[in-house]
Amino acid sequence: DGVSSVVLSTVEQSARPTLNAMRRPWVDANDRYERYIRAFERRLARTWKKPFDLLGVQLLLARDLGAELNDGLRRSIKRKDREVVEAVTRLHARACQIAAEILVLLRAGYAEGALMRWRSLHEVSVVLQFIRARGIETAKRYMEHDVVESWKAAQEYSTHSARLGYEPITQAELAQIKQAFDAAIQKHGTSFRSSYGWAAVDLNPVKPSFAEIEKATGYGHFRPFYRMASHPTHANPKGILFQIGMMDGATTLPVGPTNYGLADAAQNTGLSLSQATAALITFAPTFDRLLLMKVMAELARDIGTVSVAVQQRIEAREIKSREAHGKSVGFAQRK
Numbered sequence: 528d529g530v531s532s533v534v535l536s537t538v539e540q541s542a543r544p545t546l547n548a549m550r551r552p553w554v555d556a557n558d559r560y561e562r563y564i565r566a567f568e569r570r571l572a573r574t575w576k577k578p579f580d581l582l583g584v585q586l587l588l589a590r591d592l593g594a595e596l597n598d599g600l601r602r603s604i605k606r607k608d609r610e611v612v613e614a615v616t617r618l619h620a621r622a623c624q625i626a627a628e629i630l631v632l633l634r635a636g637y638a639e640g641a642l643m644r645w646r647s648l649h650e651v652s653v654v655l656q657f658i659r660a661r662g663i664e665t666a667k668r669y670m671e672h673d674v675v676e677s678w679k680a681a682q683e684y685s686t687h688s689a690r691l692g693y694e695p696i697t698q699a700e701l702a703q704i705k706q707a708f709d710a711a712i713q714k715h716g717t718s719f720r721s722s723y724g725w726a727a728v729d730l731n732p733v734k735p736s737f738a739e740i741e742k743a744t745g746y747g748h749f750r751p752f753y754r755m756a757s758h759p760t761h762a763n764p765k766g767i768l769f770q771i772g773m774m775d776g777a778t779t780l781p782v783g784p785t786n787y788g789l790a791d792a793a794q795n796t797g798l799s800l801s802q803a804t805a806a807l808i809t810f811a812p813t814f815d816r817l818l819l820m821k822v823m824a825e826l827a828r829d830i831g832t833v834s835v836a837v838q839q840r841i842e843a844r845e846i847k848s849r850e851a852h853g854k855s856v857g858f859a860q861r862k
Contacts, residue, residue: 564784571636571786574841578793578834579634585797585826586626588819589804593619596807596816611658611666615807618655622648622803629796636784638772639759641792646756648796649749650737652803656744659806661729671711672725678708746802752795774845787845790838794831801827 572579597616604612625648632641658666681696681704688695712719718727718734726735730743741747758766772781772788801823808816 567784567786568635571784572634574786575633575789575793575834575837578790578830578837579630581826581830581833582626582630582633582793582797585800585823585830586623586630588823588826589619589626589800590623592804592816592819593623593807596811600810607663610670611663612810614658614666614669615655615810618651618658619803619807622651622655622800625651626796626800629792633789633793636772636786636789638785638788638792639770641789642756642771642795643760645792645795645799646753646760648799648803649746649753649756652799652806653737653741653744653746655803656746656806657726657729657740659809660744665726665729668715668719668725668728671715672719674704674707674711675720675724678704681705749795752791755791774842787838787841790831790834793834794827797827797830 593616597620600612600616625644629641629644629648632644654669658669681701684693685696685701715724716727716732718724718732721727721734723735723737723740726740727733729735730739738747738750741749741753755771758769759771760766770781770788771791772785773779774787801820804823805820808820
């Protein structure tokens with residue numbers, strides 16, 4: 528509002544010539560920024576080397592154990608156990624993938640991004656443990672719930688495909704997905720249509736929630752961390768007013784990486800990955816696997832200890848710098 532059509536027309540006509548004229552200077556500026564980021568990441572790697580190395584080792588163990596168990600369980604699988612093996616092996620693989628993503632974000636200095644991905648890892652770990660504890664019928668309902676998500680996705684795509692410029696889903700395809708959805712609801716009841724409807728029989732016959740699944744697995748005490756990780760995921764005011772990558776008293780609004788605030792995501796990732804792997808190991812425990820499960824738990828403890836220690840050293844250095852200079856120093860600019 529308040530912008531004349533002449534101005535809008537001029538802006539429209541000037542955009543491409545401006546881009547063509549400024550492309551080279553902007554590319555040069557971006558190259559300089561990328562060199563700065565690479566230097567920052569080298570400093571970050573030195574500062575956080577111990578926790579990053581430990582988390583990398585834990586991820587390596589989780590992947591190796593997961594691959595071994597996946598192969599072994601699928602070779603010896605009984606027909607009645609097919610769904611539960613399929614569910615837990617896929618969930619564990621997903622946990623390893625998310626943990627790898629978190630490690631990339633940590634190494635790049637994105638504390639909030641890492642914590643948001645931990646939120647997903649926590650969900651995967653909790654669901655894996657819930658299914659492992661409840662057994663075959665819960666695993667079957669979990670796998671069959673895919674048709675509910677497919678129907679929701681198909682409806683949304685059908686509604687918006689034209690505006691997006693995509694090919695519409697055919698009526699035959701839509702009818703086929705709807706038929707599978709209706710059959711699942713008829714089999715499992717109306718509560719099955721909710722996001723966690725596959726857990727309705729075990730928990731809440733109306734509309735089960737992740738919080739209830741979390742509590743049932745004994746991880747309800749993680750709710751404060753889950754809440755903290757949810758703030759930057761959504762556009763609520765807490766997400767912009769509280770930022771884990773900035774210390775109290777810092778005045779610079781973060782628009783890139785920092786070397787502070789990585790401890791929570793690092794230690795939580797270690798815990799959740801250890802818990803997910805332990806749940807998988809219980810399918811086929813051996814002495815060696817149980818030993819490695821205990822090793823992973825010890826690694827998780829060490830990751831938390833050294834992460835907190837690194838963060839406390841950064842805090843002490845920041846306090847000392849403020850006392851010396853009377854102001855906050857940007858974390859990403861420190862060596």
